[in-house]
Structures are given as structure tokens and as C-alpha cells.
Amino acid sequence: MTDRTAVVGAADELLPGSAATWRQEPEAARIPASLHVDRTLPPRHRLDRWVARHRERQDHARAVFAASRNPERGLPVARMRSALGFIGSLLGTRRLGVTAMIVFNALAAVAALVIPRLLGDLVDDATGGGATLRETDTVLLFVLGVVLAHGVLTFAARRASAVVGYDLLAAAREHVVETVLRLPLGKVEAASSGDLITRITSDVNKMSNAVRWSLPNLMTSATMVALTVVALLLNSPLLTLPLVLSAVMLFFSVRSYLKRAIAGYITESATYSRINATVTETVEGARTVEALRLAAHRQQRLDDDIAESSQAERYTMSLRNLLFIWLDFAFQVPLVFVVLLGTWGYSEGLVTVGQITTAAIYLQQLVSPMDRLIQVLDHLQVGIAATSRLLGVAEVPDDRTPGEVTPAASDLVGRDLRFAYREGHDVLHGVDVALRPGERLAIVGPSGSGKSTLGRLLAGINRPRTGAVTVGGVDVMDLPLPVLRGEVCLVSQEHHVFVGTLRDNIVLAREGAATDADVRAALAAVDAQGWTDRLPDGLDTRLGQGRTGLTPAQAQQVALARLVLADPHTLVLDEATSLIDPRTARHLEGSMAALLSDRTVVAIAHRLHTAHDADRIAVVIDGRIAELGSHDDLLAADGEYAHLWRTWRS
Numbered sequence: 186m187t188d189r190t191a192v193v194g195a196a197d198e199l200l201p202g203s204a205a206t207w208r209q210e211p212e213a214a215r216i217p218a219s220l221h222v223d224r225t226l227p228p229r230h231r232l233d234r235w236v237a238r239h240r241e242r243q244d245h246a247r248a249v250f251a252a253s254r255n256p257e258r259g260l261p262v263a264r265m266r267s268a269l270g271f272i273g274s275l276l277g278t279r280r281l282g283v284t285a286m287i288v289f290n291a292l293a294a295v296a297a298l299v300i301p302r303l304l305g306d307l308v309d310d311a312t313g314g315g316a317t318l319r320e321t322d323t324v325l326l327f328v329l330g331v332v333l334a335h336g337v338l339t340f341a342a343r344r345a346s347a348v349v350g351y352d353l354l355a356a357a358r359e360h361v362v363e364t365v366l367r368l369p370l371g372k373v374e375a376a377s378s379g380d381l382i383t384r385i386t387s388d389v390n391k392m393s394n395a396v397r398w399s400l401p402n403l404m405t406s407a408t409m410v411a412l413t414v415v416a417l418l419l420n421s422p423l424l425t426l427p428l429v430l431s432a433v434m435l436f437f438s439v440r441s442y443l444k445r446a447i448a449g450y451i452t453e454s455a456t457y458s459r460i461n462a463t464v465t466e467t468v469e470g471a472r473t474v475e476a477l478r479l480a481a482h483r484q485q486r487l488d489d490d491i492a493e494s495s496q497a498e499r500y501t502m503s504l505r506n507l508l509f510i511w512l513d514f515a516f517q518v519p520l521v522f523v524v525l526l527g528t529w530g531y532s533e534g535l536v537t538v539g540q541i542t543t544a545a546i547y548l549q550q551l552v553s554p555m556d557r558l559i560q561v562l563d564h565l566q567v568g569i570a571a572t573s574r575l576l577g578v579a580e581v582p583d584d585r586t587p588g589e590v591t592p593a594a595s596d597l598v599g600r601d602l603r604f605a606y607r608e609g610h611d612v613l614h615g616v617d618v619a620l621r622p623g624e625r626l627a628i629v630g631p632s633g634s635g636k637s638t639l640g641r642l643l644a645g646i647n648r649p650r651t652g653a654v655t656v657g658g659v660d661v662m663d664l665p666l667p668v669l670r671g672e673v674c675l676v677s678q679e680h681h682v683f684v685g686t687l688r689d690n691i692v693l694a695r696e697g698a699a700t701d702a703d704v705r706a707a708l709a710a711v712d713a714q715g716w717t718d719r720l721p722d723g724l725d726t727r728l729g730q731g732r733t734g735l736t737p738a739q740a741q742q743v744a745l746a747r748l749v750l751a752d753p754h755t756l757v758l759d760e761a762t763s764l765i766d767p768r769t770a771r772h773l774e775g776s777m778a779a780l781l782s783d784r785t786v787v788a789i790a791h792r793l794h795t796a797h798d799a800d801r802i803a804v805v806i807d808g809r810i811a812e813l814g815s816h817d818d819l820l821a822a823d824g825e826y827a828h829l830w831r832t833w834r835s
């Protein structure tokens with residue numbers, strides 16, 4: 186891309202209604218972010234508006250949730266069952282740790298339950314006048330011992346939970362990284378980078394919190410609740426009755442919450458993805474923003490994203506608030522009933538004061554684990570939503586179906602190639618191109634005419650909408666990636682230097698099969714031996730961010746050396762030498778000439794001298810091959826190429 190097109194292209198990404206828009210969450214799912222609390226309204230109307238807003242946010246959450254099921258629109262979201270299955274399988278492979286976690290949590294809960302029972306007995310002995318000072322001392326000492334045991338067991342339980350939690354987190358992170366690396370390149374590029382980043386950062390963290398905090402607390406609280414109910418029953422079945430009321434209230438309020446929460450949290454995360462996408466694009470396009478004075482527009486877009494996110498957060502907050510109101514009722518009402526029932530039962534001689542005391546303490550003791558249990562449910566909803574988004578990355582449909590057949594020949598043919606980045610907007614319109622083995626084809630044409638897109642299709646990066654690219658008669662989309670890499674390779678304008686040694690950066694094209702001599706030969710082939718020999722640690726010199734920096738030209742040479750090692754019979758060079766100054770580029774091309782001589786080369790060229798040296802030149806205009814022939818033939822034809830050539834020469 187030229188500098189001008191770089192600016193215009195980047196501006197396209199940053200302006201409304203541009204190509205960038207389709208990469209994000211479905212536009213239809215946006216909600217108006219204009220609903221603010223109107224304090225001038227009378228309270229009843231305010232309540233009406235609150236209900237209306239709540240419904241609107243709920244509809245929005247449902248729409249985003251439904252849209253997230255469509256893999257064609259952004260990155261998909263996995264089903265809740267898959268998320269639970271994933272967490273379950275992680276837990277299943279750590280049986281020892283999980284068992285330790287359960288056992289210690291259960292023992293800690295039992296220790297906590299013994300104390301009220303002892304205190305209740307003490308009250309009964311005291312009110313009955315049966316307890317001596319010595320007995321009271323013994324009971325208190327015993328209570329102290331149990332408190333100490335409880336502390337030790339709680340420590341052991343938390344430690345076991347932390348070990349399991351961090352282990353799970355590490356496993357989940359590895360899974361996510363592997364999944365992301367396996368994604369088809371075309372799909373990764375089509376996804377919003379903000380969404381991908383949010384999923385592998387914020388969603389991984391949410392899942393990790395759910396695992397590290399929620400699972401242990403779920404164990405502790407659930408054990409505590411279950412044992413407290415058993416203890417209540419053992420203490421007095423009559424005084425346990427009010428719990429039924431509590432259970433009914435809890436059941437309905439939690440069920441209603443759970444029905445809505447997942448969609449709410451997935452929507453909330455989707456809004457974070459939007460914010461991330463807007464910020465990332467703005468930072469990446471900072472120069473364009475400055476050059477075209479787009480700051481106010483970008484600011485507005487970010488404000489809109491934040492406003493929308495705040496609406497989504499308000500919705501989940503309302504869900505939580507409603508839940509907690511019900512929980513307060515569910516916790517307080519039984520206590521009142523225990524006192525009332527206890528008073529009646531005492532007057533009828535059915536229960537003792539000690540039993541009432543124990544029941545009241547147990548009920549009080551139940552509030553905290555119940556409260557935590559509900560918080561755990563809330564965190565788990567967030568965790569499950571985050572896990573669903575994480576696993577959704579793995580559900581991106583693969584764009585190739587690798588088969589068993591390997592190409593017997595090396596002729597590369599493209600037939601009826603059409604391609605659209607946006608549905609209904611083809612950028613290639615039925616291109617036919619056939620390369621003879623060993624031929625050099627230069628692709629030239631105006632900016633945006635589809636040269637790079639054609640190169641990507643020929644290299645098997647993207648699947649054409651119609652037609653196919655075949656190598657030796659086999660569709661490139663049917664070849665497994667390692668096989669394809671040995672057939673056709675694309676060298677693009679971006680040359681990433683990975684953090685690692687110079688050697689690592691080069692052998693990744695043929696991992697495990699390349700020796701140091703191969704690496705040196707590859708560097709020599711691209712004329713990089715001089716400066717690489719002068720590096721302080723030779724092939725062991727560490728490159729990448731924060732380490733030895735490379736000039737763009739050196740980075741490009743490293744990328745080319747990688748390619749030499751991959752040894753494909755066909756190379757697609759997408760302005761591969763554009764970042765090197767013309768003299769070095771000429772030099773580099775010269776030194777590569779011997780290497781390229783027995784390969785098929787498709788060179789997407791801006792500098793026409795590359796075209797001049799090619800066997801044939803394809804002139805791409807508006808997604809079609811307008812002219813095809815040798816330099817001399819095309820000059821003689823006096824068409825588009827002749828015009829470009831004269832302009833370039835002058």
C-alpha cells in the first residue's frame with residue numbers, strides 16, 4: 186500500500202459505515218444509550234420507566250445472545266453445556282486435588298457446626314441448673330479446640346482450592362492459546378481484534394476468578410448449608426419448618442435470575458469487546474486520526490460504546506439487585522418464624538430454650554454461606570458466560586477440509602475466482618489464472634484493484650467465494666497447512682519478528698528438521714549473512730520486542746530466510762521488498778534470483794521493474810485481469826500497462 190492509500194485505508198477502518206463495522210458485533214443488537222434516569226418524574230412514573238428500560242435491556246441481551254450463536258457474525262459463543270462440560274473435564278483430570286478440596290472443606294464446615302451445638306447444650310445445662318463450673322470450663326476448652334481445628338482445616342481447604350484453581354487456570358490458558366493459534370487466518374482477520382483480545386484477556390480472567398474463587402466457595406458454602414440443615418433437623422424438626430418457606434422463595438428468585446443472567450453477562454462482555462475494538466483501532470490508526478482530525482468522532486464512538494456498556498451493566502446490576510431483595514426476605518423471614526414457632530413450641534413443651542437458641546444460631550449461621558452461595562452462583566454465571574465466549578473461539582468453523590491427497594505436480598491454477606470481504610461486495614470478479622511451473626508472473630494494477638486479495642487466494646489463505654485454486658490438480662483448501670506451506674507460500678508486507686532467538690525465528694518454517702547449516706544457508710541466500718554474523722550471539726541472539734531490534738529490511742530478510750527453509754515450489758510475494766530501499770531491494774532481488782529460478786513466483790508489484798523482469802504480467806483492474814502478457818507484448822498493445830509503465834518511467 187502506498188502512504189496515501191495507507192491513510193485512506195486506515196480512515197476507512199475508522200469512519201462510520203466502513204468495512205470495519207461489519208467485523209464487530211451485529212449492528213442490529215445495539216440499543217439506544219439515551220435512557221437516563223429522569224429525576225423530575227414522579228416516583229410511580231420513574232418505576233414505570235425503570236420497568237420499561239429493564240425490559241428493553243433484557244430484549245437487547247437476548248438479541249446479542251441469539252446473535253452470538255451465529256458463527257458468520259463475529260466470533261461465536263459456545264453453549265452453556267459445553268462450558269460446563271469443559272470445566273467438568275478440567276476438574277475430572279485433577280481428582281486428587283479436587284478430593285482434597287472437598288474433604289477439607291467438608292471437615293471445616295463440620296467443625297464450624299459443632300460450636301453452636303455445644304453452646305446450645307451449655308445453655309440448656311445452665312437454664313436447667315445442671316452445669317457445674319468445671320463442666321462449663323471443659324465445654325469452653327473443647328469449643329476453643331474446635332475453633333482452632335476449624336482454623337487449620339479452613340487453611341488446608343483454601344490451600345487445596347488455590348492449588349486446584351491455579352492449575353485449572355493454567356490449563357485453561359493453554360487451551361485458549363492453542364485454540365487461537367489454530368484459528369484459520371482469514372477468520373482471525375475477519376473477527377474484531379477487540380473481541381479476540383477481550384476474550385483472551387478479560388474472559389480468561391473472569392473464568393479464572395470463577396474457578397479460583399467460586400468453586401472453593403461453592404464447595405464450602407454448599408457443604409455448610411447442607412450440614413447446617415441436617416444439624417437443624419437433628420436439633421429440632423419443628424424449628425426447621427420455616428426453612429421450607431425460605432427454600433421456596435430462594436428457588437423462584439434464583440431460577441428467575443439464572444434464566445436471564447447468562448444472556449446479560451454475555452452481552453456485558455460483548456460491550457467490553459466493542460470498547461476494546463474502538464480503543465485498539467483508534468490507537469492503531471492514531472496518525473490517521475490526527476491527520477484527518479477524527480479525534481472528536483473517535484471520542485464520540487467511544488462514548489457511545491461506554492454508554493452502551495453501562496446500559497448492559499445496569500441490566501445485570503438490576504438482576505442482582507432484584508435477586509438480593511428476595512434473598513433478604515428469604516433469610517430474615519424464617520428467623521422471625523423460628524422465634525414465633527419456638528415460643529409456641531416452648532409453651533407446649535415441644536422444644537427447649539436451648540433448642541431455640543441453637544436453631545436461631547444455625548439460622549444466623551446459614552445466612553452467610555447462603556449469601557456466599559448466591560454470590561458464587563452470580564460469579565459462576567459470569568464465569569460460565571466467559572467460558573462460553575472462550576470456547577466459542579474454538580467453534581469458529583474451519584475454512585478448509587484437509588484431505589489425504591497430496592499434489593503430484595506443481596502447476597498452480599485459479600479458476601473463476603470471486604471473493605468478498607463483505608457479503609454482496611465482490612472485490613474479485615471471476616479471475617482465471619494459470620501458472621506454468623517455474624514461471625514468474627507479476628501482478629500490477631491500481632491501488633485497491635484486488636492484487637493482494639488475488640495473492641491471498643492463490644496462496645490458500647482465504648477460500649474463494651466461487652471457483653477454486655488448485656495445485657497439481659488438488660484444491661489448496663483441501664491441503665493440510667503443513668503440506669500447503671511446502672507447496673505455496675505467501676510473503677506479505679508484514680514481517681513479524683517473534684520473541685526468541687534468530688534461529689527460532691527461522692526454523693519455525695521447518696521445525697525439528699532444520700540444522701544450523703540450513704539456517705546459515707537460508708540467511709546467505711537472502712544476503713543476510715553479513716549482519717547476522719556480526720550479531721553478538723550469532724544465531725542465539727535474542728530478537729523481538731525489548732531485545733535486539735532489527736531494521737525493517739533486516740526483518741524482511743529474516744522472513745525471506747524462513748521462506749527459503751520452507752522451500753515451497755511457488756512463492757507469492759506481496760510487495761515483499763517494498764520496505765527495503767530501492768538499492769537494497771535490487772540487491773536482495775538479485776541475490777534471490779538464483780534461488781527463485783526454479784520456483785514459480787507470483788510477484789505483486791508496485792515497482793514496475795519487478796514487472797519488467799517477469800515472464801508475464803497480469804494487470805488487475807477492478808477485480809478483473811484486464812491484460813495478460815509479457816512486458817514487450819503489453820507495451821506493444823499500448824493499453825493500461827503501457828500507460829502505467831510510461832507514468833512510472835517519467
Ligand SMILES: Nc1ncnc2c1ncn2[C@@H]1O[C@H](COP(=O)(O)OP(=O)(O)OP(=O)(O)O)[C@@H](O)[C@H]1O
Nearest residue numbers: 186187190204606612631632633634635636637638
Ligand atoms: N480485510 C479487509 N476487509 C474489508 N475490505 C478489504 C480488506 N482487505 C482489502 N479490502 C478491500 O478489498 C479491495 C481490494 O483490496 P486489495 O488489498 O486486494 O487491493 P490491492 O490492489 O492489493 O491494493 P494495494 O495495492 O493498495 O495494496 C479494496 O477495496 C480493499 O478496500
